[in-house]
Amino acid sequence: MAAKKHPEPSDRRLRGAWLWLVRIGFALLALMALGLFAAGVPVELSRLRGNILALEIRADEAGHLLLYPQTGGLAEDAGIQPGDVLVSVDGQPVPAGTTPAGAWKLLDGGEGETVTLGVARQADGPARRVVLLRPAAYEKALARMNLSPGFMAGYMTAFHILFVAGFTLVAALVFWRKSDDWMAAGLALTLVMFVVRSAPEMYFADDVYPWLRVPVAATGLLGVVLPVWLLYLFPNGKFAPRWTLWPALAATLWYAAFFLPAAVNPIRLPPVVIFLMAMAFYGIGVGAQIYRYRRVSTLTERQQTKWAVLGFAGALVISYLLLIPLNRLPVFELTASGLIWSMLLNRPLYYLGLLLVPVTLAVSMLRRGLWDVDVVINRAAVYTLLLGLLGLIWTAGTALLDEILGSFLEARSQTLSVALSGVGSATLFLPLKKRIETWINARFYPDRVDFEAALVELRPDVVDGIALPDLYHALVTTVPALLQCRHAAVFEYEAGSPRVKELCNLAAKSARLELKKELADSLRCGKVLHRPADDRFPVIVPLFVPRGRTCDLLGLLALGARAGGRGFSRDHLSGLAALGARAGTAIHIIELNEKKEIALRKRARA
Template sequence: MARATRIAAALVCLVGIILFAYAVPTFYVQLRDHCIGQACPAFYDTPPTAEWLAARGWTSAWFAAAYTAVYTLFGLVYIGAGVLILSKKASGLTGQVAAVALVNVGLSFGSLGQGLSVARPELAVPLQLLEGLGFCALYTLFFIFPSGRFAPRWTLYLWLAILVPGVVRTAFPEWIPVPLYQGWSIFWMASLLFVQIYRYRKIMNPVEKQQTKWAVFGMASAMAGLFSITLLFLFANSVLQRSPLLLFAADGVLELSMMLMPVALAFALLKRRLWDIDPIVNRTVVYGALSLFVVAAYVLIVWYLGMILRTSSTWFGSIVAAGVVAVLFAPLKNGLQRKVNRLMYGENDDPLSVLTRLGRSLENPLSPADALDVVVRTLKDALRVPYAGLRLHRNGASFMAAEIGGRSEETWTFPLVHRGEAVGELLVAARSPGEAFTPSDRRFLDVLARHAGAVVQSAQATLDLRQSNEELRDSRERLVLAREEERRRLRRNLHDDLAPRLAALAFTASAGETLLESDPAKTKAILAELQTVIRMTVTDIRRLVHDLRPPALDELGLVGAIRERMNDLNRPLRPDSASGGGGSLVFHLDAPETLPPLPAAVEVAAFRIVTEAIVNVVKHARATECRVRIMCPASGDGLELEVTDDGKGSGGGAARDPIGGPGGIGLQSMRERAEELGGSCRLERRTPAGSRLWAYLPVAEQGGESA
């Protein structure tokens, strides 16, 4: 199928090229021999007279050659673009349709085909068919460009609904009235515009959008030239018809503007990596609007001064108009350039206003996430880019904190730095595939990135503070729960053990009192039992008090209490002991002779941490030596604790994880005791064996004691 359509397109183009080659000399002869000083069916403008040519020293051959050259150049550009597209097999069906359209428009748009049909009436029907086929191909091209498909499906039915009346009108003009034909013309023009906008926004990928920009630019430029010359003929036709030079100039401008369409189509279909068309569109819009203003201002001033001065002389008005236009040209050009730049590129040339607007937005109370969203939204709106994102670096990891728009593969990265530290990155997609940012864009992004770094740092600080608050709240919750559990345990011990025991002591004493006279021997036994229970009760009470605060701290101080605890544990280990090994464990204590005054909470936490650590060494390490160091930094604002051992069971790790015992609840308890006071605690593995527990407790005024 593809081969058949390609052969058919090539045959149609070949017929058009042959007729074009035949039409060029035929049109020249018709214009030279039959169109001087009289109406000429081969030429739609008013030809000059022989007297007008003779007065200027020109001949009819020059006149015919000038017009033939313009129409030939126009045809060659269209036919050349069509043949080039077809020969390169560009874009399949789209290229074939474009080639047929361009070749036949090059033949029929000017007067070459008209001159050939006048000179050779037998070729009128083939020329009319080719003209209709060229129109159908051109119309179809804008329905399938650039993919070669009718997408979405309903565009096929719209294409048929418009194409059928056009074919009927071409073949049988009398069948369709003029008003209906005019309505049909307006409808198909509007449908082309609607379909292109819909396909551009909903269907096309980025490369196809870039191709469409080129095609639309060429078509828009051609239509602008056609529309301008049409208006000129409508409002100044009498002036034009009296001046053959103005007619020739108008024809030349029209043909040159129409040549932009095949050039743009060739770029869109042949060039793989398309040049960025936005700067071309930018300059075209600016200078097109500026030219219209200059012409309109000049004509208006000359007309107005002529009306006021009541004179037909235009030299004075021309001088004044030229002066006004010269004065207004530069500021108007700069103003138009700024407006068009802002429309196409955003506010890249005015970073101050963007930063001012960003600052005003950030003045409102915003969460960190909302503040980062404001930054990326401001960037996207200011530069008119399809995507903007913000990636944060936090705690050694990177994550997307905010983004807006559809992310593409071609994304540019701009680092965010605050006080010499990389805090994140700005991710910005180019406005179109393959397009690079202009120097103005880069300057704008650099300025915005420097200011956005402070916003990101502030957001990160807020997030860190929020996380710290959450961790502090969790720690306080754990502390409250631990204290409530401890209170519950004390209450249970007092209520379920000591209270009944004390009540039993009262009953026992009462029984002894009753039997004192009647049975002294029984009373003596009761009193002996009473003494044993009282001793047990005292022991339990001392244990409860010890859990609240070890008495040794008050009696011996921190260093003495730790040494006493080490003496209790410093005994030969039996082979069947819990350590699972033989030999003996030797403790060493390195501590200053005297410690500075410590808050009670620090003393209790230090004692608990050290005793938990050495009990863990005894139970799990299978060590022969354990060294405890207590250090006070020179600044005197903290207390450092270090417990090291040479345990053989520390290498595997599993044997050391269940740190704990009767005196505490393990490593987690030691960490929490340190963190409650604003310190830290960590357990490290030593090489080749053993472990090291290190804790730091800040020495400051504490609000209370920790148990």
């Protein structure tokens, strides 16, 4: 049967001139943003080689020293804001008339690897402390590790390039597959603009080419505004509730104001006000997503939302929460060597976590494997809780064994305590995993399918006493009920052609099943066919007897679409594959028993 492609909602389809306008617009904007990033790469390399702090010091007309951190640099990470006034260095006030060059000498002239700056938003305002690394200490630490500033600059820039390339490739895939869907096209453009805006290289392009200031400002604005609109519109392209259109428009005007002249630019407002405004816009968006998920979204749209939340949660855990305990390790302390190790080890982990966001958004928008998200969340919850409990057991066991062994031995053996506690934790892995899985499935996944428990007809002690029609009836009624399929059919497979044996909610005329040679070959290998675009039988399960590398195909279980637009996850398909092997073996046993009975009857008659 010919497969039909599921169309996008009609109000999201682009046709004719609008389609080509969106395609051309996306290409031009994406090329502009990536061109700005490429233009800034040489400038970023030069900056990292010569100014590790990424800090510029200027003197105003009154003689005050103003600090301007560059995006993505150590000075910005330390908390210095553009326009901060340098008040003191290592607790000593900055002498009047100090030039920017003299300020750099003060930063490098003291003892120790770090310098404490006193900075204020205004010259006569309250000062706050900021701790920075001395540039000279960084260069000495590189020399001790046989590294050079050029190597570190290339290493950091390479990860920036890979970060941008990862987002861009995912965006290109989404746009290539669904350029006629304006929501998918908007997502693709958002990914490109966001990643280029997040990379520090873009902001250095207009330093070398002043005529690029307008494109840089436009890219920066789109990189901030488009994620807000995506939050308010995802996944179906409609505002829910409708009044959220106004906060989205307000956010656009608010962020656009940051690109206006200094007299009306909100950048002069207190940082807490800017932070609260951003939290308000994003908070309303998150609230709208919760409302949409609970009141508006269809089952398919809920799966899309789950994938998006999974990506953001994974990025939060890997790129932020995981780095908190790592940064507390002695190797990453605030020293020159700690900074270098942080750049070498933590930055790759940070960018790797962020790449989860475009990948999960692409899966959500392309609707491939939507129904696998529940399995992924289930596995993540099981193993997170399992590893957490084992870690606590191992830590407590190590401390307890250390105390016990210390009372019997003259000297405590921490290595022995660690080893014994590790062996005990490893022994608890499988039983603890089973208990956690049972608890999570019972509490959060009450509808989880267990074919083995539901189909008692497949138990070894039952198969010997059941007739083949009864087994077919059990398959065609129990499995669709578990998966909430609209209809199902069982076929007997003989001489390369299927023949109907049992039907459920399906007329005999509609139970035709035509299989091409390649599909039949896959079924003979024991593989479940999953064809989401097939309206009649999206899933066909082979009922087979496994015989090493080959299989004896005895029948087919064809399942219709699930109710409510649900799909089949990989967990469902793997369970159905195991069911097919057990059911095929049961059919084979029943057929052997029937042959034995026939032979016995013939002997009795003779």
